[in-house]
Amino acid sequence: MADRTSSAEVSRRGRAGRLAPALDDVDARIVDELRRDGRMSVRTLAERVNISRTNAHSRMERLVSSGVITGFHARVDPVKAGLGTAAFIGLRIEQDTWREVSRRLATVEGVERVALVAGDFDMVVLVRTEDNLSLRSLVFDHIQSLPGVRSCHSWLIFDELEPAP
Structure with a gap:
């Protein structure tokens, strides 16, 4: 057919x-x-x-x-809101733990977005913090220590550009 x-x-x-x-x-x-x-x-x-x-x-x-529009949100400048440090965190997780890891990540302050991906990492997480010391704490104390997370790799974001809608 x-x-x-x-x-x-x-x-x-x-x-x-x-x-x-x-x-x-x-x-x-x-x-x-x-x-x-x-x-x-x-x-x-x-x-x-x-x-x-x-x-x-x-x-x-x-x-x-119908769910095409999922909400109306304010766009906030993270730097002006006191969140001047941002990073992508690549996670390797144990097989079949992505639902639980995703659920737990959603409750961690500083986690802005979580994506399940294919490739070298299983998940990519966008985080925002006040400074590098806060980022270190977020990664080591709150993300890397989650049950099911095997390893983390961080990429510090120097600058962000938002495409026009």
């Missing part, structure tokens, strides 16, 4: 290669506008996308309820 997946469907892959809900052009424009400014009013959103306020509101609600 031939694969009937369109190229548009393939380009909208979701988590772990599964298909994400199909977005029409208006939904895609709404998502793009909200990525740029999640605080804009529904009225402004409707004007920018060239649809009615009622349509903008109902589409936005549908995008939220």
Whole structure:
């Protein structure tokens, strides 16, 4: 049987290669506008996308309820918030412990993002701390000592660039 997946469907892959809900052009424009400014009013959103306020509101609600939009967040400058030191931590973990290690990492202060990856490491963790001494404590006392973590490798981040939405 031939694969009937369109190229548009393939380009909208979701988590772990599964298909994400199909977005029409208006939904895609709404998502793009909200990525740029999640605080804009529904009225402004409707004007920018060239649809009615009622349509903008109902589409936005549908995008939220279907999980396409998972929330609205403030973007914080970590340096100005007192978190001037950042690092990626590569973890090698014991087989079949990723769920427990992920759960525990999510509770560690300073852990910003956790990714299960393929390659030389099993997980990559983005952390932010006040300074190098705090980073040392975070890595040795809180991450490397977690049950299931076999080894850690740290990459200090000198500078970060955030692509425009």
